[in-house]
Amino acid sequence: xxxxxxxxxxxxxxxxxxxxxxxxxxxxxxxxxxxxxxxxxxxxxxxxxxxxxxxxxxxxxxxxxxxxxxxxxxxxxxxxxxxxxxxxxxxxxxxxxxxxxxxxxxxxxxxxxxxxxxxxxxxxxxxxxxxxxxxxxxxxxxxxxxxxxxxxxxxxxxxxxxxxxxxxxxxxxxxxxxxxxxxxxxxxxxxxxxxxxxxxxxxxxxxxxxxxxxxxxxxxxxxxxxxxxxxxxxxxxxxxxxxxxxxxxxxxxxxxxxxxxxxxxxxxxxxxxxxxxxxxxxxxxxxxxxxxxxxxxxxxxxxxxxxxxxxxxxxxxxxxxxxxxxxxxxxxxxxxxxxxxxxxxxxxxxxxxxxxxxxxxxxxxxxxxxxxxxxxxxxxxxxxxxxxxxxxxxxxxxxxxxxxxxxx
Numbered sequence: 001x002x003x004x005x006x007x008x009x010x011x012x013x014x015x016x017x018x019x020x021x022x023x024x025x026x027x028x029x030x031x032x033x034x035x036x037x038x039x040x041x042x043x044x045x046x047x048x049x050x051x052x053x054x055x056x057x058x059x060x061x062x063x064x065x066x067x068x069x070x071x072x073x074x075x076x077x078x079x080x081x082x083x084x085x086x087x088x089x090x091x092x093x094x095x096x097x098x099x100x101x102x103x104x105x106x107x108x109x110x111x112x113x114x115x116x117x118x119x120x121x122x123x124x125x126x127x128x129x130x131x132x133x134x135x136x137x138x139x140x141x142x143x144x145x146x147x148x149x150x151x152x153x154x155x156x157x158x159x160x161x162x163x164x165x166x167x168x169x170x171x172x173x174x175x176x177x178x179x180x181x182x183x184x185x186x187x188x189x190x191x192x193x194x195x196x197x198x199x200x201x202x203x204x205x206x207x208x209x210x211x212x213x214x215x216x217x218x219x220x221x222x223x224x225x226x227x228x229x230x231x232x233x234x235x236x237x238x239x240x241x242x243x244x245x246x247x248x249x250x251x252x253x254x255x256x257x258x259x260x261x262x263x264x265x266x267x268x269x270x271x272x273x274x275x276x277x278x279x280x281x282x283x284x285x286x287x288x289x290x291x292x293x294x295x296x297x298x299x300x301x302x303x304x305x306x307x308x309x310x311x312x313x314x315x316x317x318x319x320x321x322x323x324x325x326x327x328x329x330x331x332x333x334x335x336x337x338x339x340x341x342x343x344x345x346x347x348x349x350x351x352x353x354x355x356x357x358x359x360x361x362x363x364x365x366x367x368x369x370x371x372x373x374x375x376x377x378x379x380x381x382x383x384x385x386x387x388x389x390x391x392x393x394x395x396x397x398x399x400x401x402x403x404x405x406x407x408x
Contacts, residue, residue: 036338
């Protein structure tokens with residue numbers, strides 16, 4: 001096999017009887033180079049989007065989130081909460097409760113989700129790092145005065161002024177039981193606009209963070225929860241913590257980590273990522289036709305040499321290996337050049353952001369992130385396609401006989 005590889009290398013880089021073979025071979029290498037670079041860059045863009053979304057969700061999503069399998073709300077005893085807090089690896093546990101509500105400010109009304117959070121919530125998430133400048137500070141309650149932290153989109157729709165200390169935001173929550181038959185009664189609470197946060201992602205609902213006690217009062221309940229949200233230590237064993245929580249709460253609750261909480265977004269990105277990879281891989285199949293043409297012409301150009309090699313004792317499989325080795329060398333050369341090209345474009349995009357996106361997006365330029373697994377995957381894919389394509393001219397070469405006159 002090593003001798004076949006050396007002969008293939010000699011044929012590939014040696015002098016040909018016609019310059020057209022060199023041109024077609026060069027086109028083959030160029031096509032594989034572009035295809036390889038395209039595959040790597042496409043995967044890097046989707047990796048960039050995954051990393052970007054993970055960073056966005058990181059500020060709002062806890063390390064672990066517990067929610068009931070059935071129903072929207074649940075209650076937990078102080079004993080169970082204390083036992084959960086004692087699990088090794090748990091730093092903070094926040095009780096949160098949320099419900100859809102109607103918000104009114106200066107006669108402007110919008111529907112959103114009010115989320116009641118306790119004092120631990122600030123330690124569980126990094127929501128304070130997402131507050132927009134000059135809109136206020138993270139404050140939910142001061143004495144008997146309640147404040148709300150509004151999402152940027154909802155604040156914009158309400159034309160909210162966070163420095164307005166006169167006009168309050170009215171929060172309407174429908175009563176679970178109407179006082180009069182057929183009537184629609186509301187529980188109403190007033191909150192002052194405290195600050196605005198911006199996650200730069202489009203949620204199905206627009207959130208308002210408020211006091212845990214306030215939202216429970218709106219729901220006409222006490223210590224009602226929608227979720228338990230956790231902050232884990234850096235050395236925590238997630239599986240161990242999950243198991244400990246499940247043992248305390250039972251099987252009626254499901255536990256999600258930070259990425260499972262946004263699995264819909266991430267699943268869509270992964271699906272689009274592999275569809276794009278498949279499309280470009282199919283394009284590579286078309287590019288590889290140049291490789292078939294190049295190897296076929298080399299076979300025709302070297303058929304006398306193959307006949308002599310057979311006369312010297314070379315077997316058909318050895319001749320086939322020579323052609324396959326040529327295809328392998330062309331593919332490897334194209335892969336190496338493609339990786340170099342991809343790295344150059346990657347550095348240009350990272351440092352200069354040449355390829356920009358629409359102003360409506362959360363970033364100025366396409367995010368990119370390279371992973372070593374992507375290089376391995378692309379290299380294996382291109383090599384597989386190239387070797388499969390090389391089998392066609394290799395099979396033709398293996399049929400050349402030891403007598404030159406039979407090939408004329």
